[in-house]
Amino acid sequence: MDDQVQISKTERVMAAPGMIEGRTRRTDRAEAAQGTAVIEEDRPFWPAVRRGFLRRCPHCGEGRLFDGYLKVNDSCPACGEVLKHHRADDGPAYLTILVVGHIMAFVMHFVWVQFRPEPLVFATLLTVFSVGLSLWLLPRFKGAIVGIQWSRRMHGFGGHRD
Numbered sequence: 001m002d003d004q005v006q007i008s009k010t011e012r013v014m015a016a017p018g019m020i021e022g023r024t025r026r027t028d029r030a031e032a033a034q035g036t037a038v039i040e041e042d043r044p045f046w047p048a049v050r051r052g053f054l055r056r057c058p059h060c061g062e063g064r065l066f067d068g069y070l071k072v073n074d075s076c077p078a079c080g081e082v083l084k085h086h087r088a089d090d091g092p093a094y095l096t097i098l099v100v101g102h103i104m105a106f107v108m109h110f111v112w113v114q115f116r117p118e119p120l121v122f123a124t125l126l127t128v129f130s131v132g133l134s135l136w137l138l139p140r141f142k143g144a145i146v147g148i149q150w151s152r153r154m155h156g157f158g159g160h161r162d
């Protein structure tokens with residue numbers, strides 16, 4: 001058996017000695033030698049991040065990740081993948097502030113130097129743009145973080161207690 005083996009997410013197979021190569025995770029050679037290694041489905045990192053950013057299930061890319069604006073579905077409505085194990089916490093807010101802050105610092109500088117708008121107009125435009133961009137990015141960053149956690153089997157996504 002080579003490293004191209006594909007195993008469905010629910011199927012766990014006791015590995016025979018020598019099955020450790022390639023896409024197995026959370027196994028080591030000692031386990032493989034004993035025949036106790038668990039072969040788990042590969043979860044590619046970037047597709048999971050991209051699907052999460054698009055607010056889709058990191059597993060199938062079809063089902064909606066969120067029930068509402070930011071509440072993550074307990075499971076994917078399309079494929080049934082359990083999603084409630086995520087622990088995005090304040091990571092999405094941190095990333096949103098980081099990105100919006102850096103973009104707005106540049107925009108502020110550029111617009112002020114180039115156009116010298118009225119301060120009230122300037123402040124209003126910056127506020128509307130900052131809030132709008134933040135609201136747009138926040139669920140996308142949250143989806144991407146859930147995708148990372150799902151892909152790397154963090155927290156409960158690995159089938160173990162957190």
Ligand SMILES: [Zn+2]
Binds near residue numbers: 057076077078081
């Ligand atoms: Zn799904």
